[in-house]
Amino acid sequence: MTLPPSMDTTSVLPATxxxxxxxxxxxxxxxxxxxxxxxxxxxDYIDKKKELKELRERGEQLAKKNAAAHRALPAxxxxxxxx
Numbered sequence: 001m002t003l004p005p006s007m008d009t010t011s012v013l014p015a016t017x018x019x020x021x022x023x024x025x026x027x028x029x030x031x032x033x034x035x036x037x038x039x040x041x042x043x044d045y046i047d048k049k050k051e052l053k054e055l056r057e058r059g060e061q062l063a064k065k066n067a068a069a070h071r072a073l074p075a076x077x078x079x080x081x082x083x
């Protein structure tokens with residue numbers, strides 16, 4: 001059965017990797033909440049994990065920005081186009 005174009009869901013569904021990543025994040029948060037509730041995980045541990053995640057994300061952002069800037073540079077040994 002073919003859906004009409006207005007109902008085609010393939011263009012709005014997220015990539016499998018995105019869904020898997022999201023589910024991994026949800027599972028991690030669930031484990032942390034359960035640990036906090038049971039008293040097996042301290043709030044300090046949560047704070048450290050959050051800080052490390054923020055640092056990792058910032059590092060990834062900087063790496064992407066650096067890679068984009070590097071790609072924008074002229075190739076080694078070639079002079080930029082004169083205007």
